[in-house]
Amino acid sequence: MTHGTDGIDSTTYGTFGNGGTGRTESEPHYNLKMFGEVVKTFRKRARLTQEEFATLVRYSLETIASIEQGRRLPPADFPERADSLLDAFGVILAAAKHLTRRKGLASWFRQWALLELGALSLYTYECRLIPGLLQTPAYARTLFADRLPPLDDEQIEARLAARLERQELLRNRPNTAFTFILEEHLFLRQLGGEEVTRELIDHILDLSELRNVDVQIMPLVRHHHAAIDGPMQLLETQEHQWFGYLEGQMYGQFISDPKVVSMIQMRCASMPSQALSLDESKSLMRRMRGAR
Incomplete structure (x- = not known):
């Protein structure tokens, strides 16, 4: 199973999703960083500041900075604009091809994984297991250890290390709003045992104190539910x-597809009012943990 509802397809990277699977790919940031360095080199060759280049190429300064730092996928028309403006001899266009032609990486997931690196907001509803961004090492290790077909110890450690690295998104992107709505039964299942669950709840409570992270719980009994699918x-x-x-x-x-995205937006807009409030969710997690 992919178990990967938090942005990276675990069937290809094998590491960053919620559960992880078999195959692995090279680190996804690498090609982005290389592309950013190519753009920066030609910009400097043209004796342009980031501000001047942003104006000429008709994108925001923040977008240009993110591209050059390898933190986001360039917009579809950016490589052609940049290559022409910087007289880059087709090098920027050639470099951009490596962002979209990655062996074994499905196109639908490649787009999501790269867009996530520069997202303004990311909303996640999960009813199967705790999202990868919120998992503890013990919880993630349980998922990897229970996977079928089985993984060996080296594969488990590699996937665990990559998952922990990916979780830095929550702290490294303080201007990105992360919203999680989790079903109550994900905690009541006690995947990995009572100690693993208690540690998991403590971890999520700590993360929920970050200004850019909201965690709400959907209670077991709820007469109306927008994400029942x-x-x-x-x-x-x-x-x-x-x-x-x-x-x-x-x-x-x-x-x-705008029509389908609109449907997801409507469902996401309804969920916060159907779930427990932020404070109520924290209180419930403390009770499930056994706090007095």
């Missing part, structure tokens, strides 16, 4: 475009 994610880019992501046992689906 299953887990979903919604992402807003720096250009205020919206995309969705849906996932099953083996595959995920990147959603760009």
Whole structure:
């Protein structure tokens, strides 16, 4: 199973999703960083500041900075504009091809994983297991250890290390709003045992204190539920475009169709009022943990 509702397809990277699977790919940031260095080199060759280049190429300074730092996927028309403006001999266009042609990486997931790096907001509803961004090492290790077909010890450690690295998104992107709505039964299942669950709840409570992280619990009994069809994610880019992501046992689906994205937006908009409030959710987690 992919178990990957938090942005990286674990069937290809094998590490960053919620549960992790078999195959692995090279670190996804690498190609972005290389592309950013190429753009920066030609910009400096043209004796342009980031501000001047941003104006000429008609993108925000923040977008240009993110591209050069390897933190986001360039917009579709950026490589051609930049290559022409900087007289880059086709080098920027050639470098951009490596961002979209990655062996074994499905196109729908590649788009989501790269967009996530520069997202303004990321909304996650999960009813199967705790999202990868919120998992503790012990919880993640349980998922990897229980996977079928089985992983060996080296594969488990590699996937665990990559998952922990990915979780830095929550702290490294303080201007990105992360919203999680989790079903109460995810904690009551006690995956990994009581101690693993208590540690998990403490970890999520700590993360919920971050200004850019909201965690709400959907109670077991709820007469109205907008996401009864299953887990979903919604992402807003720096250009205020919206995309969705849906996932099953083996595959995920990147959603760009405005009609479908609008449906996901409506469901996401309804969920916070149906879930417990932020304070009520924290109180419930403390009670489930056994706090007095």
